[in-house]
Amino acid sequence: xxxxxMRSACGRKDSxxxxxxxxxxxxxxxxxxxxxxxxxxxxxxxxxxxGLADPYIKIxxxxxxxxxxxxxxxxxxxxxxPKCMRPEWNYSKKANVWPGRDYNLIVELWDHNVVHKDKLVxxxxxxxxYGYKEPEEIQLSLTETGAREENEIATVLxxxxxxxxxx
Numbered sequence: 001x002x003x004x005x006m007r008s009a010c011g012r013k014d015s016x017x018x019x020x021x022x023x024x025x026x027x028x029x030x031x032x033x034x035x036x037x038x039x040x041x042x043x044x045x046x047x048x049x050x051g052l053a054d055p056y057i058k059i060x061x062x063x064x065x066x067x068x069x070x071x072x073x074x075x076x077x078x079x080x081x082p083k084c085m086r087p088e089w090n091y092s093k094k095a096n097v098w099p100g101r102d103y104n105l106i107v108e109l110w111d112h113n114v115v116h117k118d119k120l121v122x123x124x125x126x127x128x129x130y131g132y133k134e135p136e137e138i139q140l141s142l143t144e145t146g147a148r149e150e151n152e153i154a155t156v157l158x159x160x161x162x163x164x165x166x167x
Contacts, residue, residue, distance in 0.1 A: 037092040037159040047111040054112040080112040122153035132162035
């Protein structure tokens, strides 16, 4: 019985990680440098027992080799804003992204919980494209995760700005 990774006919190791790297390399086009800004959000339903939430947003790169609804890497996580239904983050971070035909970033709304594990509240997908000439503001609808029908749970206002190559 063999354990570990197998070597292919070319002598290279085959593994889930190498397949994921290969999928990343096969993306269409070169990377671009962008700045994400999470401006504000609005939750339509309370999450905590007090009817409020302790929200934060995560923006991530999908795992193209496995499940495109799960993030492989997080580009940005906003600070937690306690007891809030209309958070104002104005939080920015720069990242390299690879636009492509089917390339959507994952945007997730989480509720922080001091006692238990943080809870994933809603999720949406943000398409990335090459054509950013001016900063673009996007109102993104986040829907309930795992629901049969897509119920809008929250909205978030994002800004994407393409940066010069050396930024």
